[in-house]
Amino acid sequence: MSEGGFAAWSYSRKEILERFWARAEQPAIASACWIWRGAVKASGYGQMTVSLTPKRKVVSAHRLAWLLINGEIGDMCVLHRCDNPLCVNPDHLFLGTILDNWNDCVAKGRAKLHLPNGRPRNTVLGLASVNEIRALHDGGLLSEDLALRFGVTGRSIRYILSRETWRE
């Protein structure tokens, strides 16, 4: 997913920088997480409007942080080393693929797939995730919560739980 970049946005780079820093809380300790105080998406990530014409465009705050400091992102994902979705400290961010994003989350025990467009979709989940979904459901999590957590539709979760889709 390409952001289009400053040239394509109605706010200038200077305006975007000013608006970004007005919303990013820098702690006394520079190496700590910089918490985003602006708007937050349902996915838990910060967001900021970067263009109003020809239509409103919103980008993720951590992607914007990377863009402002390091430049173009292209089709890559901006991931958090600190596992804090609201953090916009560039030192805590790194570039990876969607698969890296998934593996990173699994490694952190979060197993939450954040798709670039922020919307859940039917995703092919690995057997480890399927087992985790079943275990979490046995532990009392509802299919709606699981869908949110794994970034897939509730229907996918129900298929998994009914064992129609995956068979060991």
Ligand SMILES: [Zn+2]
């Ligand atoms: Zn952080």
